[in-house]
Structure formats: C-alpha cells, structure tokens
Amino acid sequence: MRTSDAQTLIVEKNPNPVADSERDALLLNPVFGRVFTDHMVTIEYSRERGWQNGKVRPHAALQLDLATLVLHYAQEIFEGMKAYRLPEGGSTLFRPGANARRFRNSAERLAMAPLPEELFIESVRALVRIDQKWIPGGDGAALYIRPFMIATEAVLGMKPSAEYLYCVVACPVGSYFKVGSPSVTLWISDQYTRAAPGGTGDAKCGGNYAASLAAQAEATREGCDQVVFLDAVERRWVEELGGMNVFFVFDDGSIQTPPLTGTILPGITRDSLIVLARDMGLAVREEPYAIDQWQEDALSGRLREAFACGTAAVVTSIGNVKGRQYNFTVGDGGAGPVTGRLKDALLDIQNGRVEDRHGWLDRL
Structure with missing residues (x-):
C-alpha cells in the first residue's frame, strides 16, 4: 500500500x-x-x-x-x-x-x-x-x-x-465512572509526577500511562477515584489527571484550565469544551493554577466547580480533593450548573441531537 x-x-x-x-x-x-x-x-x-x-x-x-x-x-x-x-x-x-x-x-x-x-x-x-x-x-x-x-x-x-x-x-x-455518582474524588500526588519539560507529556504514548499507575494505585488505596498530578519542577502547578484534563469554574462565571506547555496532553474534549464555553459567552483562560490556590479558592467559595474531561469520561465533576496536606470540597461536592451545561452541549452535538455548527461530526 x-x-x-x-x-x-x-x-x-x-x-x-x-x-x-x-x-x-x-x-x-x-x-x-x-x-x-x-x-x-x-x-x-x-x-x-x-x-x-x-x-x-x-x-x-x-x-x-x-x-x-x-x-x-x-x-x-x-x-x-x-x-x-x-x-x-x-x-x-x-x-x-x-x-x-x-x-x-x-x-x-x-x-x-x-x-x-x-x-x-x-x-x-x-x-x-x-x-x-x-x-x-x-x-x-x-x-x-x-x-x-x-x-x-x-x-x-x-x-x-x-x-x-x-x-x-x-x-x-457505557459510563466510564460509576453510574449515579455525581462527582469524583481526587488524590493529589506529591511523590510522583506524570511528565517533565522536554519529555513525552504531550504525546499519547503508553509510557505516560504506565508512569501514572503507581500514583493511581495510591489514590485507590486512599479511597479516591483518580490521581491529579502537579508539575515536575516546582511541584506546585496543577497539570492533569492520570488520563484527563481539568477545568475550574469561578464565582464570576469564568473558566480556567492549565495551559498546553508540552507536559500536558492536548485533549480533544478539552479543546471542544473551550470552544463551547466561549460560544456560551463564558470567559476561558488557559493559565497555570497552583494547588494551594485551588484549596484556598475552594474554601473561600471563589471556586464554584471543577471538572475533568476526556474521551472516555466525557465530562466528570470533581467533588472532593485529598492529599497528605490537602482536604477540601469543591462547591457542594456535586455536579455544578456550568459543568452540566457544557456536558449536555457536548453530548448533544456528539449524538446528533442539535446542529453541528463547528463541523465536528463525520457522518458515516
């Protein structure tokens, strides 16, 4: 051929x-x-x-x-x-x-x-x-x-x-996570990192996922659904989950997600949600977000929602975050309204229930 x-x-x-x-x-x-x-x-x-x-x-x-x-x-x-x-x-x-x-x-x-x-x-x-x-x-x-x-x-x-x-x-x-669960609980890995600058973090290769398994096993032992990784240099900045990107929703209606700097997989669901959020008139920032700031904003109420996204999990609300130095709840611990709107908008397009204004569907 x-x-x-x-x-x-x-x-x-x-x-x-x-x-x-x-x-x-x-x-x-x-x-x-x-x-x-x-x-x-x-x-x-x-x-x-x-x-x-x-x-x-x-x-x-x-x-x-x-x-x-x-x-x-x-x-x-x-x-x-x-x-x-x-x-x-x-x-x-x-x-x-x-x-x-x-x-x-x-x-x-x-x-x-x-x-x-x-x-x-x-x-x-x-x-x-x-x-x-x-x-x-x-x-x-x-x-x-x-x-x-x-x-x-x-x-x-x-x-x-x-x-x-x-x-x-x-x-x-069917559903990637347990049916009926309104949100997932994350474990902050302070011992392991997923990717370093100059590595393969933005490539979808098996080695990245193999490297995350020890941290995921630790999360499971701690009663959590998924692990969230921090950057490999300062161990301060939130990067992504074991197999999903992450978003934050604030009290002013704006949305933030970590930037693609070479250590984070450029998720197609991530990109689609950014487009859909801007279609809804929401401000979207691709900026670094520190783990200490995440906890502070969750405790103060400035952070209202957080969610993970990927092809397998689609859009999944983050309810609680735990770690050796962290333990906090995002919002009321359930699925937030902005998260729900974005998830519904994405699923409606994927399942052909609404007009595909972006030309994303390849009909067979």
Missing part, C-alpha cells in the same frame, strides 16, 4: 461473528474495555516498502517475536475516540481529523513512522462501517475506538524500529 493508495483497505469479513442475540445482550450494559467487536484493522509498515497490506479483518490475537522492539523499548502510541448512534439512523465519528493529527504528532515524538492522516481516518471509518451494529444506544453509550501503533522489528537494539504495525480495535461502552 503506497501513500497514494492510502484509502484502499482490503475487507475480510469475520466468518463467525457474534450472534445477534448475544451481541444485543452484551450491548445492554457494556463494561468498559472488556467486549470487542467482530473486526479490527491492521496496516503494516517497513522502511523499504512504506505502508502496506491494509486490512479490515476478523478480530484476533497478534503473534510477536520475543525480541519485538515494543516489548523492550516501549515504542508505542495510541488514540481514543468514539462513534455514536444517530437519532435518524446511521452513525458518526467526532472530530476524527483531530485524532489523526495528534496521532501523527505522537509518532514523530516517539521517532515512529507517521501514519498519513487520511489513512488513519479511513481506517476508523472502515471499522465503524462494518461493525455499526455494535454501537450501543442509550444515554452516554458509544462505540469506543482504539487506534494504536507498535514497533515490530525483532532486534534487541536501542534504536527506532524499521517496522511498525498499526491496528484499530473497538468496544461498546
């Missing part, structure tokens, strides 16, 4: 798809990331031949040599996105071009072969088209899509791989 043939994918239908009755039962209450659709996409890359052998094929396990580079030096990147069922029938993707651009940027940061953006988009479209019946209905439900790329050259040498495998898998999902 040359770049000029980038949108040509061979389709091999699964001869033994999940029975309709079994699939319908699975879609009633999908557990996040546990059940997968009938098909996947694979495209191979080699330095000599470029991108080739693109296929939509039955979902199956991969077979890798024990010397495969990704297993030793972690050359791996991924994306997270969703497909939604539309009220009038059919389905749609949400801002797939933004995911394609971020995937390319992540590849360049990890010294991997960049996948052409048009090939990324078409691979996701092709998988959703063939597995549309797997998109669940209901409030908050969607088909979660995971494009990823790994280094596949089999050699124990510390170098960029000469071979890569790009894949796309998908799974039906």
